[in-house]
Amino acid sequence: MAFHSAWPSRKPDKQRKAGSSRVRGHLLILPLAGIVLFSCAGDPPRPHAYVGSEVCAKCHAGADANRVQETWQGTAHAKAWQNLGSLRGGEIAREMGVKGKAQQAPECLECHATGQTAPPALRALISVEGGVGCEACHGPGADYAKKLVMPEAREARRHGLRPDPEAACTGCHRVGFAHIKAFDYATRWPLIAHALPAKTGR
Ligand code: HEC
Ligand code: HEC
Ligand code: HEC
Ligand code: HEC
Numbered sequence: 001m002a003f004h005s006a007w008p009s010r011k012p013d014k015q016r017k018a019g020s021s022r023v024r025g026h027l028l029i030l031p032l033a034g035i036v037l038f039s040c041a042g043d044p045p046r047p048h049a050y051v052g053s054e055v056c057a058k059c060h061a062g063a064d065a066n067r068v069q070e071t072w073q074g075t076a077h078a079k080a081w082q083n084l085g086s087l088r089g090g091e092i093a094r095e096m097g098v099k100g101k102a103q104q105a106p107e108c109l110e111c112h113a114t115g116q117t118a119p120p121a122l123r124a125l126i127s128v129e130g131g132v133g134c135e136a137c138h139g140p141g142a143d144y145a146k147k148l149v150m151p152e153a154r155e156a157r158r159h160g161l162r163p164d165p166e167a168a169c170t171g172c173h174r175v176g177f178a179h180i181k182a183f184d185y186a187t188r189w190p191l192i193a194h195a196l197p198a199k200t201g202r
Contacts, residue, residue, distance in 0.1 A: 047118075047119070047122055047140075048122070048139065048140040048141070048142055048143045048144075048159070048160040049121070049122045049123070049124070049125065049140055049142035049143075050114060050115040050118065050122060050123050050125060050126040050135050050140040050141065050142065051125050051126065051135070051140070051141045051142050051145055052125055052126045052127065052130055052133065052135075053069070053072070053114075053130050053133035053134045053135070054130075055141065055145050056069065056133075056134045056135075056141065056145060057069040059150070060134075066194070067194075068194045071192075071193075071194040072133075072134065072192075072194060075191075075192045077131055077132035077133075077136075077192065078130075078131050078132070078133075079131055080111075080112040080113065080131035080132045081103065081109075081112050081113050081128050081129055081130070081131040082129075082131065083112070084102040084103045084105075084108050084112050085101075085102065085103050089102045089103075089108075090102065092179050093105065093108065095178060095179070103128070109128055110172075111132075111172040112131065112132070113128040113130070113131060113132070114126055114130060114131070114132060114133040114135055114136040115135060115136070115140060116128065118140070122140065125142070132172070136168065136172075137162065137165040137168045137169075138161055138162050138163070138165055139160045139161055139162045139165070140160060141160070141161070143159035143160050144156045144157075144159035144160050144161040166185055166189075169183060169185060169188070169189075170183060173188075
């Protein structure tokens with residue numbers, strides 16, 4: 001089955017809302033779904049939960065999906081948590097005055113894992129082992145990583161997807177840390193690139 005043709009055609013918004021099996025704390029306004037859909041045009045801030053890169057891999061792995069997952073797996077991002085346990089990791093921890101194991105230190109997990117500064121309820125499904133996963137850049141996926149949302153570019157954004165997250169890089173590639181080099185997007189993105197050669201225009 002081809003990656004692109006496998007998707008069901010888009011259902012009307014109302015049907016989709018009603019068919020959603022997830023309770024999202026919207027119970028009070030659910031009966032007013034029509035109004036909510038309109039008011040969402042202004043994109044009210046709403047926290048999204050993390051699900052983990054394994055969920056993205058269900059659709060973004062393999063030749064039909066441009067091997068996005070496999071490409072990411074081959075980068076240091078995928079091993080960012082493992083590498084905290086290296087000798088060099090121990091050295092950096094000492095230099096930064098961090099006590100205990102680097103793999104468990106919030107001071108390291110902030111940048112070497114995904115979603116670890118979010119409230120516990122929002123990171124219940126994601127594990128530190130996944131390192132710098134898809135959602136560290138594309139945003140927490142519980143609401144957009146769904147069959148009926150993801151393929152619709154506008155809907156996916158409305159549910160928290162950041163399709164072109166250049167701005168996310170410097171959240172971790174920050175200045176002021178001895179072990180972090182100066183960051184230049186133009187030269188660093190190609191080292192981890194996983195975009196399709198021809199953009200779909202979405
Ligand atoms: C149920 C299948 C499915 C899941 C799960 C899924 N995606 Fe997608 N994703 C798609 C499809 C289909 C497209 C549209 C592809 C296209 O337009 O060529 C897409 C597009 C994208 C795009 C490009 C959006 C744009 O507007 O350019 C990004 C980025 C993306 N997905 C990231 C993710 C991340 C991160 C996750 C996990 C949190 C995820 N996806 C989970 C199916 C999925
Ligand atoms: C502000 C975000 C941030 C924090 C906090 C952080 N790191 Fe890093 N770390 C990075 C980035 C970004 C890189 C990649 C370096 C580069 O390419 O410039 C990196 C690279 C590394 C590397 C591999 C590169 C090397 O120098 O060998 C290790 C090991 C490491 N960090 C350990 C740690 C440990 C241990 C802690 C906690 C004491 C920590 N880091 C805290 C962002 C961070
Ligand atoms: C370090 C940050 C980062 C991580 C981690 C990351 N991405 Fe991306 N991704 C980007 C950026 C930046 C772009 C946009 C590139 C562009 O438009 O030039 C992108 C583009 C994409 C696209 C769109 C490709 C296209 O051309 O339409 C998809 C799909 C995607 N990512 C999925 C994923 C999935 C799935 C994962 C995890 C397996 C992942 N990304 C991990 C930063 C990241
Ligand atoms: C959540 C924090 C985080 C974000 C966001 C992030 N990085 Fe990183 N990045 C790291 C860490 C940590 C490492 C070092 C991992 C290690 O060596 O253990 C790293 C390593 C790298 C490397 C070295 C890769 C390799 O395979 O050797 C490149 C290149 C890079 N990042 C580019 C980017 C770009 C481009 C973006 C934005 C699109 C980005 N990063 C976003 C944390 C982050």
